[in-house]
Amino acid sequence: MTFTPHGKHLIAGKWVDGDGTFSSQPASGTPHNFAVGRIADVEAAAAAAEDAFWSFGYSTRKERAALLNAIADEIEARGTAITEIGMQESGLPEARLNGERGRTTGQLRLFASHILKGDYLDHRHDEALPDRQPLPRSDLQLIQRPVGPVAVFGASNFPLAFSTAGGDTAAALAAGCPVVVKGHSAHPGTSEIVAEAICAAVKTCGTHPGVFSLIQGGNREVGAALVQHPLIKAVGFTGSLGGGRALFDLCAARPEPIPFFGELGSVNPMFIFAAALENRGEAIAQGWAGSLTMGAGQFCTNPGVAVMLAGDAADAFVKTTGDALSQVGPQTMLTDGIADAYRSGQRRVAQASGVREVLTTRCDLRNATPYLYATTARAWLDNEELAEEVFGPLGVIVTAETVEEMLAVAQSLQGQLTCTVHVDAEDAAAAAGFMPVLERKAGRILANGFPTGVEVSDAMVHGGPYPASTNFGATSVGTLSIRRFLRPVCYQDMPDSLLPEDL
DSSP, rough: OOOOOOOOOEEEEEEEOOOEEEEESSSSSSSOEEOOOOOOHHHHHHHHHHHHHHHHHOHHHHHHHHHHHHHHHHHTTTHHHHHHHHHHHOOOOHOOOOOOOHHHHHHHHHHHHHHHHHHGOOOOOOOOBTTTTSOBBOOOOEEEEEESSSEEEOOSSTTTTSSSSSSHHHHHEEEEEEEEEEEETTTTTHHHHHHHHHHHHHHTTTTOOOGGEEEEESSSHHHHHHHHHOOOEEEEEEEEHHHHHHHHHHHHHSSSSEEEEOOOOOOOOEEEHHHHHHHHHHHHHHHHHHHHGGGGGGTTOOEEEEEEEOSSHHHHHHHHHHHHHHHHOEESSOOOOHHHHHHHHHHHHTTSSTTTEOOOOOTTTTTEEEEEEEHHHHHHOOOOGGOOOOOEEEEEEEESSSSSHHHHHHHOOOEEEEEEEHHHHHHHHHHTTTTHHHHEEEEEEEESSOOTTTSSSSSOOOOOOOOOOOOOTTSSSSGGGGGGGGEEEEESOOOGGOOOOTO
C-alpha cells in the first residue's frame, strides 16, 4: 500500500486547505506540498475541541477505551504505508519505525486498559460524621476530572510515538480531553496518514469529530497562537530547550496561565564506579558506544556523558570507546536543521577549555558521525557549556581524581531525564552517597544499564527537574502521564443523582 499525501489539515473531521503551502524535505523520495497552518485553523480547531469536550469530557471510561483501541486498530491497518512514508521523511530504518509503530499502538491499548480499571481517578471518600463534636463533618468525595482541550506538539525524533497519536495525545484522550495537534514539519506526511487513522476511529466510534484536529507546520506563529488560545487548557511538548522555553513562557503569560508539560532535553550522565570500571570497563565501553550511536544519537535519553575516576582503567575505557565508535559509519539525521545543530554542538565542545579530542570525524549535509572527547572533572566544573545537550552521537568522558570530585560533578548537574550508575558489589558504599543527589537531579535512575530504552508501563517516569522537563511532578511516558490532563474535584454532600458516573 503506497500513501500519497494530499497535504491538508484535519479540522474536526474535515480536510481543509490553507492559503499557502510548504514542501517537505524527505531524506529520500519525492517531496510533497502541505498546507501552511493559519491562525484561522487554530480558531476553528480550538472551538471544535471545546464543543467536543461537553460530550467527550463526560463520556464513560468504556467509550474512551473503545476509541483508543480503535485508533490502534486503524494505525495497524495502515502499518506498511506508515512505515514507508516515515522512512522517506525521517531517514529512520524500517525496523526502527516498525518498532515505534508497535510502541504507539501498544501505549494506546495500555491506556485503554488502564482507564478501565479506574485506579487513575484517585477516588477518595470521607464519609459524613453528623454527630462529630464540636462540629459535624460533611460527606466528601474526590475524583480526578479532565481539564479541557489540550494542545500537543509533534516531536522531530519520534514521528509516531511522540507525535500525532503519540503519548501526549493518547494520555489526553484517555483523560477525556480533546486534542489539537500541531504537526512537525519534519514528517508531515506521516502525521497526515496517522491523522487519517484517528479520523476513521472517531467515525467508527461515533465520537464528536472535534475530539481531534491536526494543523500542519510551516508557520511558527501558529504554535504561539495555539498555546495562547483561551480554550486550550494544557500543552504537551517534546522538543528543543529554546523552543519549549518560549512556549512555556507564553503559557505562563496568558491571562489564564495553563500548565505546559515540556520535555526539553538532557545529557543523561553515567557514573562508573571504581570496581565496575576495573572489572567490566571494556563491556561498559562497548555498551555505551552502542547506546550513544543508536538512532544517530537522536534520543532524548542518549547518554552523552560518562564520569569515572582517572587511572589505567579509565585510559582503557577511553581507548575501547574510541575504537568502538570509529567503526560506526555515517547515519542520516532527521532533518537538515538537526544535522546543523549537531555540528554546532560538536564545535562548541571541541573548543571548550580543557577538552581533548579522542575521536574526531567528518560529517556533512544530513549525515552524522560519532565524536568522542575527554576532559577532567575540574575542567567540567569550570565550563558550563559542557553540560549542555548535543543532540547526536557525541560523547564526553569526564575523569575525576577522587570520588568527591565525581560527586561534585553530580551536584553541578541541571535537571536530567536519567542518571545511571555502573556499580559492582565493592562500589556499594561509594555509590550510596550519590543516590540522594541523583534523586534530586533525575526522573529515572538506572543501575548497570543504558537509558536509551524507555518502557511504556505503569512505573516509568520520563521527566525530571528543569530543564529536562518543565514540570518535575509529571511524566510524558507511562500510565501516570494521563494525570497531567486531569485535576481533582471535591463533591460535598452531593446527591447521588448529580455525581459523576465514576462515583
